[in-house]
Amino acid sequence: MWGNKMISKRAFLTGLAASAVAGPALAQTQTVPASLAANAKPIDAAERLARIDKLQGLMQAQGIAALLVEFGSTLDYFTGIQWWTSERVTAAVLPAKGAAIIVTPAFEEPSVRETLQIEADVRPWNEHENPEALIVQALKDRGFTSGRIAIEPDVRFFIVDALKAQSPAYELVSGQGLVNACRQIKSPAELALIQVANDITIAALRQVHSAVKAGMTSHDISTLMNQATVALGGAPEFSMVLLNEASAYPHGSKQAQTVREGSVILMDCGCSVHGYESDISRSWVYGEPSAKQRKVWETVKRGQEIALAAARSGVPVGSIDDAVRTYYEKEGWGPGYRLPGLSHRTGHGIGMDGHESPYLVHSDLTPLAAGMCFSDEPGLYIPGEFGIRLEDCWHMTEAGPKLFTPLARSIDDPI
Numbered sequence: 001m002w003g004n005k006m007i008s009k010r011a012f013l014t015g016l017a018a019s020a021v022a023g024p025a026l027a028q029t030q031t032v033p034a035s036l037a038a039n040a041k042p043i044d045a046a047e048r049l050a051r052i053d054k055l056q057g058l059m060q061a062q063g064i065a066a067l068l069v070e071f072g073s074t075l076d077y078f079t080g081i082q083w084w085t086s087e088r089v090t091a092a093v094l095p096a097k098g099a100a101i102i103v104t105p106a107f108e109e110p111s112v113r114e115t116l117q118i119e120a121d122v123r124p125w126n127e128h129e130n131p132e133a134l135i136v137q138a139l140k141d142r143g144f145t146s147g148r149i150a151i152e153p154d155v156r157f158f159i160v161d162a163l164k165a166q167s168p169a170y171e172l173v174s175g176q177g178l179v180n181a182c183r184q185i186k187s188p189a190e191l192a193l194i195q196v197a198n199d200i201t202i203a204a205l206r207q208v209h210s211a212v213k214a215g216m217t218s219h220d221i222s223t224l225m226n227q228a229t230v231a232l233g234g235a236p237e238f239s240m241v242l243l244n245e246a247s248a249y250p251h252g253s254k255q256a257q258t259v260r261e262g263s264v265i266l267m268d269c270g271c272s273v274h275g276y277e278s279d280i281s282r283s284w285v286y287g288e289p290s291a292k293q294r295k296v297w298e299t300v301k302r303g304q305e306i307a308l309a310a311a312r313s314g315v316p317v318g319s320i321d322d323a324v325r326t327y328y329e330k331e332g333w334g335p336g337y338r339l340p341g342l343s344h345r346t347g348h349g350i351g352m353d354g355h356e357s358p359y360l361v362h363s364d365l366t367p368l369a370a371g372m373c374f375s376d377e378p379g380l381y382i383p384g385e386f387g388i389r390l391e392d393c394w395h396m397t398e399a400g401p402k403l404f405t406p407l408a409r410s411i412d413d414p415i
Helices: 009-022 045-062 073-079 106-115 131-141 157-166 176-183 188-211 218-231 244-248 291-309 318-330
Strands: 064-069 091-095 100-105 120-125 147-151 170-174 235-243 264-273 280-285 347-349 356-360 373-376 380-382 386-388 392-397 400-403
Touching: 045 064, 045 073, 045 091, 045 176, 064 073, 064 131, 064 176, 073 091, 073 100, 073 176, 091 131, 100 106, 100 131, 106 120, 120 131, 131 157, 157 170, 176 356, 188 218, 188 264, 188 280, 188 392, 218 235, 218 264, 235 244, 244 264, 244 380, 244 386, 264 386, 280 291, 291 318, 291 373, 291 380, 291 386, 318 356, 356 373
Parallel strands: 064 147, 100 120, 147 170
Antiparallel strands: 064 091, 091 100, 235 264, 264 280, 347 356, 347 373, 373 392, 380 386, 392 400
């Protein structure tokens, strides 16, 4: 469920490490398994080159000269470069023919080369120089003196604006379709990494579930989750813990909450393994659930099952969202996206980003195809009371949807 944030992973993980030191530890009696990521194989250079080859075929077919990619997961996807946002431009120019071109500050070149996994023409720029001029010159050197340049969605406006100023001969167009066509379908190597990330998160949740005690805060529980994730070999991406009334708001509340008898505990957690992510949510009650809590939990579990049943090759992915809402409305929730009910989409794509295209939402008409990966999280929320969200990730196969983790059994056995 958790969305992407404009923050470097380095800074985020530093914050997690600090919180882990300050918070409680898992009980000494618990046995933490060895790293589940020990045998996970990162994406190799050959697969990245195959991705670029596919991209170039698409560009040639569409009459596009090049794709411009800045920092972020798409840069990593094609080149292996792991970089963060800065006022200084580091970008890849992926031409329709020939090797990739990397433009980066001269003093950053050694750092960029540390993660660069493909052969590329690296063109450093000094502080007094114009990186956009370097990009234009690189295109001209490849014979692209005019034409359509696709811009990856995360490229910032000031770069696009500077490119326009450098040369009006190029038509700048959206690169979203090109990126989606490559990234939406996961390879076996990608699926294997997503599986490991999910294995780690569900194992960590299992440990934390048995360690929760009355009086704990959201921060206490989140810290336990981060510790367990690291011990299992994952890099924590997020561990959101919503208690009591805060569980009725999908991304929580500023109001401090602690665990007490009858508390709804909603945990939404994910980690990264070699750049690929998990996203799992579990909800349960500390103590004996009320009849209403049980009913809502069971309704959400049924919503998850209906989403999977609606997943058929070729259907618009938004129809999965429609199927869940039809059931919820018959149960008295909604209608549509209204509260109390399911106020967010039924799920989202997942891979190198926690949230990526396509999305299980009414308006997304993308045909469902083998290799696509999604979350399945049709939560129900009652403002002023509580919310229940169950979330598992799955990928589409030729035979139908396949879960990375089993659905929760019951509110009494929620992991």
